[in-house]
Amino acid sequence: MLSSAPWWYLPFEHLNPEPAAMADIGSASSSFPIKEIQSPASPVVKHCVRLRTQAKYRQENSRVLVLGKEIINELLDKRPGRSSHCITKLFAVETEDLGSWGSFCNNMYKVSLPAMQKLTGLQSVPGSQIAAELTMPPDSQLELWPRAHLTHLLVLDGVQDPGNLGSLLRTALALGWQAFFILPGCCDIYNEKAVSASKGACFKLPSVHGTWKDLEAICNQHKLVKLAADSNADSQVLTDGASRLGIARAAQHAAALLEVLHSTAIFGF
Incomplete structure (x- = not known):
């Protein structure tokens, strides 16, 4: 039975009764190792570039690339079990501390500056730059x-x-x-x-x-x-x-x- 609370307080599954395409990320473990990407020619970087530039590829993979700490922070409800947005990959330049993101993503990459420039399409990448691959939200019913x-x-x-x-x-x-x-x-x-x-x-x-x-x-x-x-x-x-x-x-x-x-x-x- 649906809650009588306003829609913005409803659990995600109440707004989308179909099998959830977005997982709970609040309980993810922070013990997973951080991987490193040095080359702009990395298959992972190429995958992200296609997500960023090709709508058909995004639809086929049900993934979206999001750039910027501010937007990513806003998408996360940093209370355990409360976020409805699943970060499947997280990327940061080499100077960025990834430790604080461990509870939200178990697939983190420390990326060289040239690789991050390729991944984001930005010529000037600040030291605090991060990017995230998110699960594409399903259509609501x-x-x-x-x-x-x-x-x-x-x-x-x-x-x-x-x-x-x-x-x-x-x-x-x-x-x-x-x-x-x-x-x-x-x-x-x-x-x-x-x-x-x-x-x-x-x-x-x-x-x-x-x-x-x-x-x-x-x-x-x-x-x-x-x-x-x-x-x-x-x-x-x-x-x-x-x-x-x-x-x-x-x-x-x-x-x-x-x-x-x-x-x-x-x-x-």
Whole structure:
């Protein structure tokens, strides 16, 4: 039986009843040896480069590469048994102390500066630079959520700029929206620039990929009012489209147009 608590307090398995694709990392042992990578030609480095640059490879491996201590720290609830994000590999430059991360990952690598430059794609790598390979979160089953737990859903249609997409997700999280829906034509939400711009929001907000028909079913089930942001709307009536085509699609699906002062690149129901 699902808890009556707000969705953000629900255990991860309650939001995603399918077999968990993300393991509990809070109980990982810190006794595992730290491996070393010296060469930029290392197979592990090549694997990470492909994760960083190729959407298809990310999907095939169900893994995402995340750069930066700040984002990685934010993704971890550093209380034993509380984190829902599984770090499968952790990389740090040679001067970085990996000891404090032992309880969150048992597959840690001390990486030479040239290898870290290759892995991250950065020419200038600070001594504190870290990178992590994470398990890709599965799509949430919003149709199984109690109605009271889904009141604000951000819908993205044709958003192809990863920086814009990431900014929209970060804003939705800050505003307390509960999930986001990805329609066809959007860039990969785990694109390197999208992850960076979202400050990790793409991992924190439950997501669903689907069609307009799938979206319609969710909106009907949860009694969501569809709104489309439009800088040229005549009426006083938020979905954001990357173009007028996006607004036209929203209008076709009975989204009311809300006049805004500027044009952005989202659909937000």
